[in-house]
Amino acid sequence: MVRKPTSKETARKPNMREAILAAAEELFATNGFNAVSVRDIAQAAGANPGSVTYHFKTKDGLLLEIYRRHCGPMNLRRSELLAAAKRVRDLQDRLEAVVRAYVVPAFTSGSDLAGGGARFTRLRAVMSAEGNEVARKIIAQTFDDTSHAFIDAIHDSLPHIPRTDIVWRSHFLLGALYYSLVTPDRVSRLSRGEADGSDPANAIEQLVQATVAAFQAPALDQAAPARRRTTASSKT
Amino acid sequence: MVRKPTSKETARKPNMREAILAAAEELFATNGFNAVSVRDIAQAAGANPGSVTYHFKTKDGLLLEIYRRHCGPMNLRRSELLAAAKRVRDLQDRLEAVVRAYVVPAFTSGSDLAGGGARFTRLRAVMSAEGNEVARKIIAQTFDDTSHAFIDAIHDSLPHIPRTDIVWRSHFLLGALYYSLVTPDRVSRLSRGEADGSDPANAIEQLVQATVAAFQAPALDQAAPARRRTTASSKT
C-alpha cells in the first residue's frame, strides 16, 4: 500500500523541491553553471520557473543547497572509511585502503545522498573548472579538513616522503578522479573500445592502482633539483 | 627602430585581432565560455564589441579560432619532443622523457603560440569540463592522434603493461595536468605555503615523477579482478 504523505512533503508532484534539486544537479554537472538557465532546470524537473525562486530564492541559492545537502553525508562516509582504513596494519595495504576510502565514495552511483555520488563529484569538478565563486567558498570551508585528514593518513603510511610531495600527489589524484568523471568517453575512445570509461568499478581499480604507485614513488629532492637525470628535455 | 607594419596588419591598435584573441583566451580559461560575454572580451582587449563580430563572426567562431591557432604549433612541438624522447635508449629513461615531452609543452608560459602554453591548456581543461560542443569536436579531431602517439611510445617503454592500462594512466595524467593548471592555489593552501602550486617547474617535476611511477605500476589483471587483496573496502 502506498504511504500517504503525512503533512509537509505534499504537492501535486511528490516533493517537487527534490526534483528541482536533482535536475539542477544533473544539468549543472554536465553543462556548467552559466550554460544552464533556471527555466531549463524547471522544465527538466517538470516544474514552473517560479517554483525555483520560491524554494531557493536565487540560482546561487540553488547551487548552495546542492552543496549543503551532499557535503555532510559525504564527509561522514569518507571519515568512516578513512577510520577503517587507518586500522589496517600493513603499511602497504593501509596506503591502498586509504586511497580507496578517498576514491570510492566519489564514484558511488546512488543519486541519493550518502557518499556524495558520481554526479555530485562531477558537479564539483565542473564548478572548480569554471572558478565558480559559490563553490569555491564552500569547498575551502568543507573539503580542506577532509583533504588534510587524508593527506595525514597517507603521510603516516609513507613517512619517508615529504609532506609537500604527498600534497602534490593527492592533488593529482583528485584531478585524475575529476577528469575520469567528466570525460569517461575519452577512455573508451582511446582504448578503441577495449576499456569502458563509464564503468565505475573499472575506473576505481585503475585509479587506485595507479595512484598507490604514484604515492610510493621516491621523494622529489627539492634542495637539489638539478641532481635528477634529465635525458631529453632539450630543445626548449 | 620600430618596424613599420607593411600592409595587412594595420589598425589604430597594432593588431587588434590578436588582442581580442588573447583577451578571449584569458577570460575563457579562467571563467568558462558562457560566463564571459563578447562585451567583456572587447573591453578587456580595448576594442569595440562590433570588432569581435567583424573578425570572428560569432562567439563560437572566436573560440574556434583560438583552437585553430594553437593546435598546429602545439602538436608540432609535441611530436618533436616525442621524437627526441623515443631516441633515448634506456627504457626507464625513455619513459620519463616521453612523459616529459607530453607535460612540458602544456606548461610553457609563453602567451604566444609554439608549445600551446599554460593558458591554452587551461582553456582546454575548462572547455572539456563544460562539455563545450565546439571544443569537443576539435579535440577529437586534433588531439587523439597525438594522444595515440604518446600512448604507443609509452607502451613501447612498458611492453608488459596492457594497452588498456596505459590508456587509463595517461588519462589520469591529463586529468592531473589539467587540474594543476585550473586550481594551483589549492596546492599552496593544502601544503600550508610550503609548495607553490603556481610554479610551473615545480609542478612539472612533481607531475613527471608521480606519473612515471604510476605508469610503472604492475598491470591490473582484468581477467581475475577478485584476485587482488582487498583490505578495507567493506561497509558498502
Place this chain on the structure above:
DNA sequence: TGATCTTTTGTACGATAGTACAAATCACAT
C-alpha cells in the same frame, strides 16, 4: 464547509546576451 497556510502558476519587468548593420575612421596606393 470555510479559514489558513503552503505551494504552484502565470505573467511581467529590467538587465544583458549575441549579433547585425550603417556610418565613421583609418592606412595606403595612385
Place this chain on the structure above:
DNA sequence: ATGTGATTTGTACTATCGTACAAAAGATCA
C-alpha cells in the same frame, strides 16, 4: 590630395536571462 578597401565605432534589434509578485490551486484542520 584623393579614392579605395580594410577596420573600427555606435547603435539597435531580438531573445533570453534572473527574479519578483499577484493570483490560483492544493492541503490541513477547526
